[in-house]
Amino acid sequence: MEAACRLGVELTVASERPSTFQDANPIGLMTIDLADPERAAAQARAFASRHPVAGVVGVDDETAVVAAAIAAGLGVRGNPVAAARAARDKHEQRTRLAAAGVPVPRFALQRVDDDPRLVAARAPYPCVLKPLRLAASRGVIRADTAVEFVTAFERLRRILAGSDVASCGDPARLILVEEFVPGREYALEGLLVDGELRVLALFDKPDPLDGPYFEETIYLTPSRLAADAQRALADCAARAARALGLREGPVHAELRVNAHGPWLIELAARPIGGRCSAALRFGNRGSGFGADVSLEELIIRHAVGMPLPALQREPCASGVMMIPVPRAGVLREVRGVEEARRVPLVEDLAITAYPGQDLVPWPEGSRYPGFIFARGETPEAVDAALRAAHGRLEFVIE
Amino acid sequence: MSVADIRITAEPIDNERCKFVVSEPLYAGGVRRFASREEASGSPLAEAIFAIPGADVAEVIVSGNLVTVVKRSTAPWPTVGKAVGQAVRAALAGDRPAVASQTPGSAGPRSDDDALYERVADLFESQVNPMVARHGGRVELIDVQDAVVMVRMAGGCQGCGMADVTLRQGIEAMLQQHVPDVKGVVDITDHTAGSNPYFSGAKK
Numbered sequence: 001m002e003a004a005c006r007l008g009v010e011l012t013v014a015s016e017r018p019s020t021f022q023d024a025n026p027i028g029l030m031t032i033d034l035a036d037p038e039r040a041a042a043q044a045r046a047f048a049s050r051h052p053v054a055g056v057v058g059v060d061d062e063t064a065v066v067a068a069a070i071a072a073g074l075g076v077r078g079n080p081v082a083a084a085r086a087a088r089d090k091h092e093q094r095t096r097l098a099a100a101g102v103p104v105p106r107f108a109l110q111r112v113d114d115d116p117r118l119v120a121a122r123a124p125y126p127c128v129l130k131p132l133r134l135a136a137s138r139g140v141i142r143a144d145t146a147v148e149f150v151t152a153f154e155r156l157r158r159i160l161a162g163s164d165v166a167s168c169g170d171p172a173r174l175i176l177v178e179e180f181v182p183g184r185e186y187a188l189e190g191l192l193v194d195g196e197l198r199v200l201a202l203f204d205k206p207d208p209l210d211g212p213y214f215e216e217t218i219y220l221t222p223s224r225l226a227a228d229a230q231r232a233l234a235d236c237a238a239r240a241a242r243a244l245g246l247r248e249g250p251v252h253a254e255l256r257v258n259a260h261g262p263w264l265i266e267l268a269a270r271p272i273g274g275r276c277s278a279a280l281r282f283g284n285r286g287s288g289f290g291a292d293v294s295l296e297e298l299i300i301r302h303a304v305g306m307p308l309p310a311l312q313r314e315p316c317a318s319g320v321m322m323i324p325v326p327r328a329g330v331l332r333e334v335r336g337v338e339e340a341r342r343v344p345l346v347e348d349l350a351i352t353a354y355p356g357q358d359l360v361p362w363p364e365g366s367r368y369p370g371f372i373f374a375r376g377e378t379p380e381a382v383d384a385a386l387r388a389a390h391g392r393l394e395f396v397i398e
Numbered sequence: 399m400s401v402a403d404i405r406i407t408a409e410p411i412d413n414e415r416c417k418f419v420v421s422e423p424l425y426a427g428g429v430r431r432f433a434s435r436e437e438a439s440g441s442p443l444a445e446a447i448f449a450i451p452g453a454d455v456a457e458v459i460v461s462g463n464l465v466t467v468v469k470r471s472t473a474p475w476p477t478v479g480k481a482v483g484q485a486v487r488a489a490l491a492g493d494r495p496a497v498a499s500q501t502p503g504s505a506g507p508r509s510d511d512d513a514l515y516e517r518v519a520d521l522f523e524s525q526v527n528p529m530v531a532r533h534g535g536r537v538e539l540i541d542v543q544d545a546v547v548m549v550r551m552a553g554g555c556q557g558c559g560m561a562d563v564t565l566r567q568g569i570e571a572m573l574q575q576h577v578p579d580v581k582g583v584v585d586i587t588d589h590t591a592g593s594n595p596y597f598s599g600a601k602k
Contacts, residue, residue, distance in 0.1 A: 001562040001565075001567075002562075011567070019563065019564070020529040020530055020564075020568070021569075021571070024525065024571070024572055025571040025572070028566075028567040029563070029567050354593050356593045356594070
């Protein structure tokens, strides 16, 4: 919203549930069927016949497919619908990437009603069980033995049976089992422009993500990886985007690196999740675009065909901590927020969980209770500031 | 009505600003804004609030049953609020109107912000709040300064994942249509304190 406001771009926000203001602002708000991309595209065409549309942006995994359908229907910049669908479904993505020779873990698809003991007998170890469509590593569980596999399988089965997931249909009845790839993990933020991947940022994830659950912690940029290794990661992500058929818009890739080189863990046709984008700023004062261009501004500029600045990230180090869920329970209060904000280099701290909210740890959960942002001269200094700020917080949970 | 029957609820907005909701009407003539003790002269409520020791009051805004107090001191609102409550009860119990009407030719022309405040308040009461009430929300008009509207969201709007959409595509759009003199709208809500957001916030 802010980015569009800064750019002077008029927005129409489309969601699956009507806004209470829709009648008062029918140009700025519309309801579309996000569960049916083709129908959503028809609704958008009808809207655009009265109010011309210059671009469309999806904000998450599901709406990336809808956005592709709408863009195709309107003849504006976007991904092929099939590519967006492939990016959204973990199994289809693995299949296409493997066929194209992109290094991905070995994988197999199972149904939730398969006998987990039989599946466990033929699974590679260590392995990771994943749902096909959930986000933020919800439901992702590592298993090192057959016994752990059965426990993980049954736990994931229960997650998939939840009412909020079961409504996905058949994907909620499938489980992806893939080989665990050891190594440090990285997140790549990029923008596809006419099929070419422009790397916007490479984040280190300094904490080992070895499981059994894969809640994120800290993202730091610039990466401290050697330059040639960074190029290898970027090349791997670019190959993955091509293999999926993606051509335009933001991509967020998770990759691992070990003795065998880079591995593509997952690539999403959307930007880094919500608040974390505040860790990224682009531009420089001499560019004519200013030194404070947000990721969202870049995405909107690209979507509507406005000129793009020189896509250079700000010179300082930046990082974000996704505050971990301390434990299950009802949040009553968060103490120490002001002390945490006063830690040098900390720029912002947002507690997004609200008093009375149920905090649900991973793998059943997927919402972080808050985020801490810091900037400084070095990634090491930013990392230290984030941890220091986190150390000052106390979550009162019942 | 006895003084004991008067109920006053303090709603601190930030360290400088607090809104007081009174169970009795204080001023029915729109908005009165007092920026000094001199301007408050003749309005017992405003006089008493400006006289609160240690508060260093900068401004008093009265409209309907609402009093907004702006202070410069760091004295905590629980302390200052008690004195404001006493001032309200004393003014309502007195034999003069708590807030004097602004007579023609008296202390200068009505400010443009006061006029905008009234128009925005009317819009919020007649259209904006009935709409957000469908989602259990409420939008409070806090002030208008230099034609910029300050709002605070409550209920289902506070902490709602779609609060920005409500602000820009809803409230701001309606202001542009119905009160085009408004130059902008600022949300001063503490969304982290919301306890029943209509839509949860982003996952990541």
